[in-house]
Amino acid sequence: MCPPPFKLPDTPCRTRFAPSPTGYLHLGSLRTALFNYLFAKATGGQFILRIEDTDQTRLVADAEERLYQDLEWLGLSWDEGPDKNGPYGPYRQSERLPLYKEHSDKLIREEKAYRCFCTPESLEAHRTAAEASGQPTIYPGTCSHVPLAESDARAQSGEKYAVRFKSSEKPIMIRDVVYNRFQKKEAEEDFIIMKRDGFPTYHFANVVDDRHMKITHVIRGAEWLISTPKHVELYNAFGWEPPQFVHLGLLVDANRQKLSKRDNSANMEFYKKGHVLPSALLNFAVLLGWRAPQTPKGDVMTLQDMADNFSLKFSKGDIIVSLSKLPFLQDKHLDELLTTPSSPLIHSHLLTPLRTALATFSSAQLPLPPKDRLIGPSPPASPLLTDPSYLPLVRRLLLSAKLDTSDPARRFADAVPALMYFFWPVPEAVLEGQLRGGQLAPVAPAERAMHLASAVEVLRSRLAALDGETAWTVAGLQRVIEEVRGDREYREVMGVGEGEDGLKQVYLPLRWALFAMNQGSPMAVAMEVLGKEETLRRLGVAKHVAETVEAAVARPEGKEKVEGQDAA
Template sequence: MGGIGISLSRRPIWSTVYCSLRKPQTHRVWFSCSSKLSANPDRQAREAKLKLPDHPCRTRFAPSPTGYLHLGSLRTALFNYLLAKATGGQFILRIEDTDQNRLVQDAEEKLYQDLKWSGLSWDEGPDVNGPHGTYRQSERLHLYHKHAQTLIEQGKAYRCFCAPEVLEEHKQIQNEAGQPTLYPGTCLHLSAEESNSRAAKGETFAIRFKSSKTPTVIQDIVYGNYRKKDPEDDYIIIKRDGFPTYHFANVVDDKDMKITHVIRGAEWLISTPKHVELYNAFGWQPPQFAHLGLLVDAQRQKLSKRHLGVNMSWYQDRYILPETLLNFVSLLGWRGRDASGGKKPGGNGDVMTLQDMIDNFNLKFSKGDIIVSLSKLSFLQKEHLKRLSSQLESNPTRLLQLKESLLVPFLTKLNEIAPTSKLLGDPIPNPEILSNTNYLSEIFKTIIKANEQGPEVSDQEKFDSTFHALKYLFYSIPDSVLKEELLSNMQFKSVTLLDEPSTLTDAMQYLVQEIENIPSENWNKDAISRVLTERKSAIGFVKADDESGTVTKNTWKFCRWVMLAGEEGFSIPSSMEVLGREETMKRLMAAKAVAVARETDK
């Protein structure tokens, strides 16, 4: 699998970054930079700007609980996290819930769950004590009002008493006339006395910032100097409901929380002059900004909630490892490099753990839209599974991580379908399987081995197939499933036992006796394996389509039918150990009963 290719135009404004080997196509322009302002500095200065600061950085991820964590917001969180950790700084989680009308009830709690699932933890946040809390904007209104009042007193902001319907009518008139829909300045020239009097009488108002008459130039780590063509309108900083707008709250919060760097999507670049103008009005030093290219599909359309692979649940449902997803996201506009500027030492430069990303992080982000192709995901998943397979014995923490990211989601889905599924019997009360490191290791070795082999295939198909074979470790096998498997996939003309013609019933009775002879105190996969290996040729059969009458000796095949209804993957001695002696004997007796019924019906 190849790496990431980058295509830049001669005068790049939006270039195209691919996460696959597709041929780059034309890019799309949605803002402009002055050629004078965007002239490239010399290479040495540019490289210096992209290196990590020599001081601890404070970064933040500030989502709004109006929706769920998606690919783009995870990328934003990751890069802010990496910068903080790479410099020995702090990563802050802040909830921006000022848009009260659009809040989704469980979005905040789901956000915490998804971030923790991904492996990103925060040093300060709503659920973590910190010196700059509270970290939920709806609980910081007093701070915004205080700073807004300061701007009013300094003549840098003013109250706006205009009714929304009046402003909307003005906006429609301007639109129809082909004019910019700017605020008409109705309340700009109100005297302080009149403004204070109307406010004191309880008249509802918003607060507007008095913008500069000339465009503000901002510095961006990715896009260099940026300036909009026209100055900003007098925009609202405090809404009529008393809540701040995003533009105002994030500036006040970033200053109060001592944020040094803001890494966010390029859709916010066009708003950054507003933010810098606010910093200037307060006399504050702005943080450094780095804007990331938009994530788009193959048609250059911004990824929306309708696209597959946008929401975290899409990856979790497909058993994608958290480290695989973080690795995939890290390649969307950034490339891990070592100190010399080359690929990180050892192996494929695209395959990185979270620690690898921290160790190699820098501020070298690609300009332009980034086309998201999921083709890289399968390759990364396979590589991370391969790496994990060598760590299972020595690192119990890895087992617990795999349990949470792979086994728990599988069991959740299994438990949801079990009540109506004809493929599943009763649940098996076996809590030890989820706590015994030996059992967990055996399960994940099976999964990893299955997914390391073969050509590139869908992770969904691969994992669904592998996990499908594990279902009978948690649920009993219905007699109907055993019978169907016997008729459909274990077709044979006759059975032999100890080289003599026999019946399936006698063969099952033989297995019952041999397994029953294993003492309870010796019930483990090694003892079970010895017994079955010594008897691997005891049971034989002639295939239904074999005219020669050749006997295939394969006791294991019958054991797999008994224990897992023929499902491939998990080893038979391990499944017997995991299920325990009692459940194993139940399945042997159930299989014998099916065999008796089959031969009785003939």
């Protein structure tokens, strides 16, 4: 019994990624490169990078260099390529022209191909006339009967020509790992294999190179399935065994239209500018038409996990690209990254974009009237940006702003409001507005201010008593919180009833005084990050605000405003 076609071979395989430098890497070509890479690694074989630059009129100047940079950024290293020595080079098609000429001449001599001296103008006139009369626009075979001797003489005299392959009169059947058998309804026309400029067509160079580079499996997008009969005919003409063909379902949008290179979701720069981790992007791409036989929980995989679980069992048919799973994968890979805080990716994908978002937020606040500003001048750098031990807290705070799949870079901008008082002191106007606006305990303003002033003073004095650098730790700060929670006098001031644990009544004044109620991480951790000096300073400011509001609200109408005490 034959093994299933998607089962991995027992021998090393050679695959290739063969992009054209007429544009930049996009999601579809990334997926093709990834699957070729994984298959080679899974079988202990080689992954080859070949540059197919035969379309000289459409080359983009920096496309090849950008391709190398993108593949390296993703971690998809190649075993052979234009920049590496290999036994089957050169690996740039424009440097292999003599090889294509040699093989096209061989087909001409064997009368399996012929020179076509038809001018572009005459071919266009034929197409126009055929369209007008409702006839097929295929090549009419004008030069197919030119005797070889006459053809040689005309070529030697300098007459320009292309080379056409003599196709079979009947359509041929090809086999594909994903689509099984495929056959077009009509036979191929005599298609061009060498152009008038001496360069090969994609179809011809592709076949010659795959043969000479000993490619065992051709893994590419399903848009090439319709061209595969041409390729198999060429293999047959040379007497070569074709490689195994594996065609991947097309990537389409929600409307089932082929994903355009102009779509954000197809554009590599979209993911890079959004600070999506390379590992998360690879994980996202590998799930576009493939699942591991032993699927890890949530489909979260490293590149090595993918290679260890790889097979050729791909989905048949179009693949709808939805970015909805990307935030989940990004967060999981970020968690893994935080286990190695020395990684440069921590800076490029976490700290640097966070600094940029903070600077942008600050710039937007400065033009506002002072009473409307949420922040003041920036204090010294927060340890959140310098101390690796706080990276998990940065991560947790970022999670408060969900990744926007339409613009992943927005995560950092959206997270700043939850982070701002780690980096800027709380303006007094903000504290006063919350106290007057009923955002705290549901009691009258004067009573609320009195309670808060007393509570803040108790907390400030207890925290000030923590002595030495080692005391200002999460454990030491948590002990103070527990002690205050159990303090009978404090419980009476804050109105803690019988049976209540009182923890909320400790956290509320701390959150208000230190973060204007804008902080959801553990309070002991947050105070450790702020440091003793800044924590006590903020508590002093908050006490002053509470006393000022208490005096202003409680005074009889017509009396002058009672000045609050200085910050303790």
